Amino acid sequence: MMKLKELPKVATIEIKIIGIGGAGCSSLNRLSETVSSEVPMLGIDTGSATAHLNDGVEALSIGNGFGSGGDPEAAVDLFSEYESRLIEFIDGADVVILLAGLGRGTGSGLAPEIARLTRDSGALTIAAVNMPFEFEGRLRNQSATRARELLESSADAVITMCNDDLVVGDTMSGSLNAALQNSDMSITAAVHAITLALESSPERSESVQVSLTNAGAxxxxxxxxxxxxxxxxxxxxxxxxxxxxxxxxxxxxxxxxxxxxxxxxxxxxxxxxxxxxxxxxxxxxxxxxxxxxxxxxxxxxxxxxxxxxxxxxxxxxxxxxxxxxxxxxxxxxxxxxxxxxxxxxxxxxxxxx
Ligand SMILES: Nc1nc2c(ncn2[C@@H]2O[C@H](COP(=O)(O)OP(=O)(O)OP(=O)(O)O)[C@@H](O)[C@H]2O)c(=O)[nH]1
Ligand SMILES: [Mg+2]
The missing domain is CATH 3.30.1330.20 (Tubulin/FtsZ, C-terminal domain)
Structure with missing residues (x-):
C-alpha cells in the first residue's frame, strides 16, 4: 500500500518549508516524517541543530556553529552573508511555511527577517511559532513578543502557540521534554493540515491561499x-x-x-x-x-x-x-x-x- 509520502501531489502548487533555530529545526524533523517528501525543506541554524536534520532536509548552517548567544541581532548580522542562499531556496515557491521557537536568538532574529524576504519574493508566507514558557523569564518572553510583532507585520499569517498552554496533565510531574514534544506536535499538526488543504486541488488551493493572505494573527x-x-x-x-x-x-x-x-x-x-x-x-x-x-x-x-x-x-x-x-x-x-x-x-x- 502506498504511504502518504509517496502519494502524488494533485495541485501544482509549490510549497517550501523552513525551520529556523533549534526549535524550528526540531519541528521540521518531525514534519519531514508526515508531509510529502516532494516538499522541499530547509533547516537554518547558527548552532548545531543543522547537524541533526533528517535525510532529505537541506541544511544551512550560519556562522561558526556556536549559536547566537541568545541575541536576535547577532543572528541577523550572521545571516546577512547567507541571504542569497535563502533566496535561491525559495525561488519558485508559491507558499513558504516558517517554523521557529521565539524567545532566544536565532528564531526570534531570523524568522521576521526571512518572512520579509519570502513575502517580497511573492510567496504566501505562513509562520508557525511557539512562545516561551513563563518560567523561561521576563527577558525571553519580552523578546518573543517583540519578534512576534515583527513577524505579524512581515508574514501573511502567524500561527502562535504558547508553550504554557501545551502542558497537559500534572504540571508538577510532567517533564520539560514532554512539553516541548507537545509543542512540536501542535506545530506540525497545524502545518500538516495546511499543506493537505493547499495540495488537494487547484481550486481549493486557491481559496485556502486567499483565506491565509494577509490574515495576521x-x-x-x-x-x-x-x-x-x-x-x-x-x-x-x-x-x-x-x-x-x-x-x-x-x-x-x-x-x-x-x-x-x-x-x-x-x-x-x-x-x-x-x-x-x-x-x-x-x-x-x-x-x-x-x-x-x-x-x-x-x-x-x-x-x-x-x-x-x-x-x-x-x-x-x-x-x-x-x-x-x-x-x-x-x-x-x-x-x-x-x-x-x-x-x-x-x-x-x-x-x-
Ligand atoms: N517546540 C520546541 N520548542 C523548543 C525546543 N527547544 C526550545 N524550545 C523553545 O523555543 C525557544 C527558542 O529556543 P531555540 O529554538 O533553542 O533557540 P534558537 O532560536 O536556536 O536561538 P539561539 O540558540 O539563542 O541562537 C525556547 O525559548 C523554548 O521556549 C524544542 O525542542 N521544541
Ligand atoms: Mg539554538
Whole structure:
C-alpha cells in the first residue's frame, strides 16, 4: 500500500518549508516524517541543530556553529552573508511555511527577517511559532513578543502557540521534554493540515491561499476523543483548551483524522461543532484522513486565521465582520478526503492547546 509520502501531489502548487533555530529545526524533523517528501525543506541554524536534520532536509548552517548567544541581532548580522542562499531556496515557491521557537536568538532574529524576504519574493508566507514558557523569564518572553510583532507585520499569517498552554496533565510531574514534544506536535499538526488543504486541488488551493493572505494573527487548537460523537467532542475539547474566543475568525482550516471507518457523517458532525464555535461568517476548509491504528479515536486540528478583529463574542455574533486588509472572502465550506489511509504506529495523542 502506498504511504502518504509517496502519494502524488494533485495541485501544482509549490510549497517550501523552513525551520529556523533549534526549535524550528526540531519541528521540521518531525514534519519531514508526515508531509510529502516532494516538499522541499530547509533547516537554518547558527548552532548545531543543522547537524541533526533528517535525510532529505537541506541544511544551512550560519556562522561558526556556536549559536547566537541568545541575541536576535547577532543572528541577523550572521545571516546577512547567507541571504542569497535563502533566496535561491525559495525561488519558485508559491507558499513558504516558517517554523521557529521565539524567545532566544536565532528564531526570534531570523524568522521576521526571512518572512520579509519570502513575502517580497511573492510567496504566501505562513509562520508557525511557539512562545516561551513563563518560567523561561521576563527577558525571553519580552523578546518573543517583540519578534512576534515583527513577524505579524512581515508574514501573511502567524500561527502562535504558547508553550504554557501545551502542558497537559500534572504540571508538577510532567517533564520539560514532554512539553516541548507537545509543542512540536501542535506545530506540525497545524502545518500538516495546511499543506493537505493547499495540495488537494487547484481550486481549493486557491481559496485556502486567499483565506491565509494577509490574515495576521492566527492560532491552532486540537482535541482527541474516542467513541460516539468523538468528532464533536474532540472539537469541544479543542476550544475548551483555550480562553481565546475565535468567533468571527477570518478562516478556519479543519483537519479531521480518524480510523479506517471514519465516515463523512462523522466529519460533518465535527465541522458543525466548529461552526457553533466560530459562527457562520468564517470560511471553512475541511480535510479528512483515515489512519490505520486510530481505531475509534478521532483527532481534530483547527487552524484559525485572522483572529484579531478585536470584537467581543457578542459583537462578533451580531455584526458583520469587517474583512481585514485587502483580500475578499466568501464563507465557504469544502470537504475532501485524502486518497489512501496512512499508517500510524498507534493512537496519536495530541495535546489540547
Ligand atoms: N517546540 C520546541 N520548542 C523548543 C525546543 N527547544 C526550545 N524550545 C523553545 O523555543 C525557544 C527558542 O529556543 P531555540 O529554538 O533553542 O533557540 P534558537 O532560536 O536556536 O536561538 P539561539 O540558540 O539563542 O541562537 C525556547 O525559548 C523554548 O521556549 C524544542 O525542542 N521544541
Ligand atoms: Mg539554538
Amino acid at each position: 492566527s492560532a491552532v487548537v486540537s482535541g482527541v476523543f474516542t467513541g460516539l460523537h468523538a468528532g464533536s467532542n474532540a472539537v469541544q475539547q479543542a476550544f475548551a483548551s483555550t480562553s481565546n474566543n475565535f468567533v468571527g475568525a477570518r478562516s478556519a482550516v479543519v483537519h479531521v483524522e480518524g480510523g479506517i471507518g471514519l465516515s463523512l457523517g462523522q466529519v460533518a458532525e465535527a465541522v458543525a461543532k466548529v461552526r457553533e464555535e466560530i459562527g457562520l461568517d468564517t470560511a471553512v476548509h475541511v480535510s479528512s484522513e483515515r489512519l490505520i491504528g486510530m481505531g475509534r479515536e478521532m483527532k481534530v486540528t483547527i487552524v484559525l486565521a485572522g483572529i484579531d478583529s478585536g470584537l467581543t463574542r457578542e459583537e462578533k455574533f451580531t455584526s458583520i465582520i469587517p474583512v481585514r486588509r485587502e483580500a475578499t472572502i466568501t464563507p465557504l465550506e469544502s470537504v475532501f478526503d485524502t486518497p489512501a489511509p496512512r499508517r500510524t504506529r498507534g493512537p496519536v495523542l495530541l495535546p489540547t492547546g
